[in-house]
Amino acid sequence: MVAELGHFALILALAVALVQGTLPLLGAARGDDRLMALGRTAALTQAFLVIVAFGALTQAYVTSDFSVANVVANSHSAKPLIYKISGVWGNHEGSMLLWALILALFGAAVAIFGAGLPDTLRSRVLAIQALIGVGFLAFLLFTSNPFERVSPAPLDGNGLNPLLQDPGLAFHPPLLYLGYVGFSVTYAFAIAALLEGRVDAAWARWVRPWTLAAWCFLTLGIALGSWWAYYILGWGGFWFWDPVENASLMPWLAGTALLHSAIVVEKRDALKSWTVLLAILAFSLSLLGTFLVRSGVLTSVHAFAQDPARGMFILAFLLFVTGGGLALYAWRAPRLQGGGLFQPVSREGALILNNLLLCTLAATVLLGTLYPLFLDLLTGNKVSVGPPFFNATFVPITAPLFAALCVGPYLGWKRAELWPALMHLRIAFIAAVIAAIVAATAIDGRATLAALAFGFGVWLIAGSLLEFAGRLRVGRAPLAETLRRLRATPRSALGMTIAHAALGVVVLGAVATAAWNTELIKTMRPGDTAAFAGFDVKLDRVENLQGPNYIAERATLTLSVGGRPYTVLMPERRLFTVQRRQVAETAIHTNFLRDIYATLGESEAQNGWVIRLYYNPLAPWIWLGAALCALGGFVSLSDRRLRIGAPQRGKGRTRTVAQPAE
Amino acid sequence: MSRRLLFFLPLATLALMAGFFAWSLLAGRDPASIGSVLVGRPAPRLDVKALRDGEPPLTDGLLKTGKPAIVNFFASWCTPCLAEHPLFARLTERDGAVIIGIAWKNKPEEARAWLKRLGDPYKFAGADLEGRAGLDWGLSGVPETYLIDGQGIVRRHFRGPITERDVNETILPFLKGAK
Numbered sequence: 001m002v003a004e005l006g007h008f009a010l011i012l013a014l015a016v017a018l019v020q021g022t023l024p025l026l027g028a029a030r031g032d033d034r035l036m037a038l039g040r041t042a043a044l045t046q047a048f049l050v051i052v053a054f055g056a057l058t059q060a061y062v063t064s065d066f067s068v069a070n071v072v073a074n075s076h077s078a079k080p081l082i083y084k085i086s087g088v089w090g091n092h093e094g095s096m097l098l099w100a101l102i103l104a105l106f107g108a109a110v111a112i113f114g115a116g117l118p119d120t121l122r123s124r125v126l127a128i129q130a131l132i133g134v135g136f137l138a139f140l141l142f143t144s145n146p147f148e149r150v151s152p153a154p155l156d157g158n159g160l161n162p163l164l165q166d167p168g169l170a171f172h173p174p175l176l177y178l179g180y181v182g183f184s185v186t187y188a189f190a191i192a193a194l195l196e197g198r199v200d201a202a203w204a205r206w207v208r209p210w211t212l213a214a215w216c217f218l219t220l221g222i223a224l225g226s227w228w229a230y231y232i233l234g235w236g237g238f239w240f241w242d243p244v245e246n247a248s249l250m251p252w253l254a255g256t257a258l259l260h261s262a263i264v265v266e267k268r269d270a271l272k273s274w275t276v277l278l279a280i281l282a283f284s285l286s287l288l289g290t291f292l293v294r295s296g297v298l299t300s301v302h303a304f305a306q307d308p309a310r311g312m313f314i315l316a317f318l319l320f321v322t323g324g325g326l327a328l329y330a331w332r333a334p335r336l337q338g339g340g341l342f343q344p345v346s347r348e349g350a351l352i353l354n355n356l357l358l359c360t361l362a363a364t365v366l367l368g369t370l371y372p373l374f375l376d377l378l379t380g381n382k383v384s385v386g387p388p389f390f391n392a393t394f395v396p397i398t399a400p401l402f403a404a405l406c407v408g409p410y411l412g413w414k415r416a417e418l419w420p421a422l423m424h425l426r427i428a429f430i431a432a433v434i435a436a437i438v439a440a441t442a443i444d445g446r447a448t449l450a451a452l453a454f455g456f457g458v459w460l461i462a463g464s465l466l467e468f469a470g471r472l473r474v475g476r477a478p479l480a481e482t483l484r485r486l487r488a489t490p491r492s493a494l495g496m497t498i499a500h501a502a503l504g505v506v507v508l509g510a511v512a513t514a515a516w517n518t519e520l521i522k523t524m525r526p527g528d529t530a531a532f533a534g535f536d537v538k539l540d541r542v543e544n545l546q547g548p549n550y551i552a553e554r555a556t557l558t559l560s561v562g563g564r565p566y567t568v569l570m571p572e573r574r575l576f577t578v579q580r581r582q583v584a585e586t587a588i589h590t591n592f593l594r595d596i597y598a599t600l601g602e603s604e605a606q607n608g609w610v611i612r613l614y615y616n617p618l619a620p621w622i623w624l625g626a627a628l629c630a631l632g633g634f635v636s637l638s639d640r641r642l643r644i645g646a647p648q649r650g651k652g653r654t655r656t657v658a659q660p661a662e
Numbered sequence: 663m664s665r666r667l668l669f670f671l672p673l674a675t676l677a678l679m680a681g682f683f684a685w686s687l688l689a690g691r692d693p694a695s696i697g698s699v700l701v702g703r704p705a706p707r708l709d710v711k712a713l714r715d716g717e718p719p720l721t722d723g724l725l726k727t728g729k730p731a732i733v734n735f736f737a738s739w740c741t742p743c744l745a746e747h748p749l750f751a752r753l754t755e756r757d758g759a760v761i762i763g764i765a766w767k768n769k770p771e772e773a774r775a776w777l778k779r780l781g782d783p784y785k786f787a788g789a790d791l792e793g794r795a796g797l798d799w800g801l802s803g804v805p806e807t808y809l810i811d812g813q814g815i816v817r818r819h820f821r822g823p824i825t826e827r828d829v830n831e832t833i834l835p836f837l838k839g840a841k
Contacts, residue, residue: 326673
């Protein structure tokens with residue numbers, strides 16, 4: 001009964017979405033207030049109906065209702081409650097329902113918080129949002145109905161994909177979807193602006209909080225995914241340039257560019273058509289990622305439900321959304337007239353450089369991800385594009401990006417002097433050079449590039465903090481004055497400082513882990529000992545374990561320093577027989593400055609087991625930095641100026657004093 | 663005019679990419695397969711000592727009998743081999759398949775003990791202690807399984823353990839169809 005209720009709610013939601021996607025659009029074109037007002041009511045109703053549907057499926061999972069086919073295929077009565085709940089989106093149908101839910105919730109949020117928007121703009125945004133919803137709801141109802149019943153109902157279910165029974169992966173998809181789907185609002189704003197033929201400072205202010213929210217969630221989602229890959233794949237790495245990872249990185253890069261270019265639109269009334277294009281691309285790349293992950297056109301280390309038939313549907317939908325958006329762009333964007341003129345050396349110039357570099361990065365990732373597909377189809381050659389390509393292309397592009405990042409906030413709008421800005425940063429520069437020299441001499445003389453990158457990490461942190469300290473006049477004014485300035489500082493400026501410095505923290509963690517890790521690969525028998533990174537490692541034993549749906553071997557490694565026991569690591573290797581998948585359960589000991597990371601490898605004939613140990617300096621900083629980055633975004637989001645609906649459309653005030661580039 | 667064309671560039675890029683995606687989906691390619699150079703060619707040389715005492719060595723003659731054969735490389739120290747083992751037992755007993763098992767880099771006495779403990783599904787069993795046969799057959803590890811037709815041509819190459827689904831969807835139809 002509850003499942004039918006959910007199914008029925010989903011059908012109603014589709015009907016409501018169809019109304020919401022058409023009538024307010026018509027109302028906006030005709031200036032009919034009643035039709036436009038329908039948009040808000042419909043958005044709230046649609047959100048309510050999808051919540052009911054999602055609640056119904058969750059109920060079926062929590063109570064283990066095995067008359068629902070989806071529950072049978074993906075759940076089991078003996079599963080912990082958290083995995084029963086995460087099982088709702090741990091499968092294709094459920095995850096699509098989660099997409100639809102988040103989409104509808106964002107629509108409702110626009111309806112609630114968008115009271116200050118002009119009626120026509122709000123109606124159009126809600127209608128576009130609903131049209132995207134129509135696609136997802138139709139996809140659910142016609143190809144992936146999560147409420148299908150089975151008769152007779154089996155006694156128990158098949159259980160969730162074992163890889164997904166993990167706390168990291170339970171919350172990874174919802175965060176990622178909040179990011180992906182959040183960009184649907186920016187997309188809707190872009191399309192609405194093209195329909196209205198008007199992009200101005202007020203529009204940029206309205207779009208910004210949505211972009212920022214989506215970007216924060218996406219940042220957290222990517223970080224959680226990377227952390228999961230770090231401890232589950234057992235290769236000691238944290239980013240593998242795998243198609244699935246790249247799929248989430250591309251919208252992040254485009255979204256980051258969008259965040260920055262929207263500032264130029266807001267403050268200087270320039271870069272309009274470019275910003276609109278980025279808003280379309282950020283969401284399109286999110287859809288492209290979904291398509292790549294689910295259609296099976298690319299192979300990946302991350303298993304996911306792949307089905308070419310569904311691939312066709314998502315491709316058609318991608319073409320409709322992106323193709324429609326870009327066609328409208330090609331038609332209407334040339335009419336958007338740019339405003340303010342500026343010199344190359346200026347805040348605008350710095351933000352354009354930021355955009356060029358970020359978009360080049362996104363294009364590089366896209367090319368590297370799709371190249372194997374193109375080559376295979378054209379020539380039949382199988383290649384994989386891996387870290388060497390991305391390292392070779394990312395280093396020369398990120399270096400100027402990082403170098404300019406600290407300088408940009410010192411440049412004024414319209415025209416600025418480069419030299420005074422650089423003089424402000426001399427302390428950061430000296431700190432960076434010292435860090436690079438120390439890294440090159442004291443840590444590892446051969447890794448010159450890593451030392452340089454380490455210097456960049458310090459430059460980002462020092463430069464960002466220095467700019468903030470300068471803003472507060474730390475040391476140059478009485479403490480009371482500094483505190484007064486701290487209170488008066490806009491949250492967006494504080495958020496910018498946190499996010500920029502956090503990027504430095506990520507760079508330090510990534511460089512140290514990748515370049516200066518110590519690795520020991522040794523075939524050991526029980527009783528064998530080895531010396532590793534100052535520890536004495538002893539393999540005590542390897543046991544066979546029989547899990548519920550896997551067979552496993554578990555090693556017990558004792559680490560001691562100078563005879564005193566330090567810690568015990570127990571890595572496992574599990575073979576899930578049905579899925580034909582091996583999963584390494586790594587054992588990690590962390591103290592937030594370094595990780596000791598152990599995995600159990602293949603057993604090698606009679607010689608024992610391959611034990612791999614990694615000493616990863618600063619590894620936890622990668623995820624700590626990413627979390628700080630998102631925190632910076634949230635702080636900026638809480639800025640009064642960005643409160644949704646607060647700004648009124650008027651003549652954009654342009655201030656020439658240094659403004660936060662957020 | 664050229665400025666207007668610039669605004670069509672994103673759309674054109676999308677059209678190009680979508681074309682490739684549709685092509686890929688319609689062609690039904692499997693991006694995960696790394697392929698095997700052996701498929702469609704005569705099986706490599708087979709020349710290994712027998713695993714069980716008192717049996718003649720395994721030779722090429724076993725692969726050109728006019729009847730299909732399954733060649734399986736395994737080892738007693740390999741956990742995935744344990745997982746696929748019951749499927750081979752069933753293929754022999756229920757479906758009457760001819761399975762040639764080769765213990766790869768495995769001491770013969772350990773491989774024999776393993777088969778004694780779990781049951782021996784192999785009509786012919788060989789011992790490839792140094793892994794020479796593994797080189798000839800392009801092995802990347804164990805377990806790997808080859809389907810050979812009656813003329814001695816390799817028709818399928820599984821890397822990793824076979825599954826229930828492989829048996830039902832590939833191996834059984836192959837045994838019925840191949841001559």
